[in-house]
Amino acid sequence: ANPLVKPETAVVIDQLKKQDPKLQTLAMMCEVMPTINEDTPMSQRGSQSSGSDSDSHFEQLMVNMLDERDRLLDTLRETQESLSLAQQRLQDVIYDRDSLQRQLNSALPQDIESLTGGLTGSKGADPPEFAALTK
Structure with missing residues (x-):
């Protein structure tokens, strides 16, 4: 202590x-x-000390450091809140994506061959050729 x-x-x-x-x-x-x-005004504190410029400069440096610390802590809190909101939004988007994927999977036919079989004829056959239109 x-x-x-x-x-x-x-x-x-x-x-x-x-x-x-x-x-x-x-x-x-x-x-x-x-x-x-902190109860004593800065002008009185200067007169109570040795009165040198280095003491007042040191004191001002301390005050500036404390102000900077407060500013950094505020920024840290704001950043943590922003991160928390972004993480929650990410979880919501992941849930929506998974839900849409499930809906898409249930709406699409499961047998892809049944879709392509009618177009290609039989399995393994070459695709039909189309004649080129020329004059």
Whole structure:
């Protein structure tokens, strides 16, 4: 347990780890990053720290990373929903295809020779020849 991580943040980190193995790296990054007090405005936080540009730059970098993480999680959720809908649609199309195939098989005659036998004469005979029309 990291003493810099708030208890409620630790719970979220644990949930992230369980939710998706890909998020474990992000959760580990959150564990090692220093806590940013979200109740204090950015201008006051800058004056409380050493006031250097590197601290404010680091803080802005952290805020940007958190925003990017939120954006990526939203995109992940939307993509998972889209995938789920596409998979359901695929199952529906497969069912329709199989149903149409069954209908087609039941409607077509099963004996193909009975269809072709009348056209070719008898089995094994050459097909009839047709005279070419010429002037």
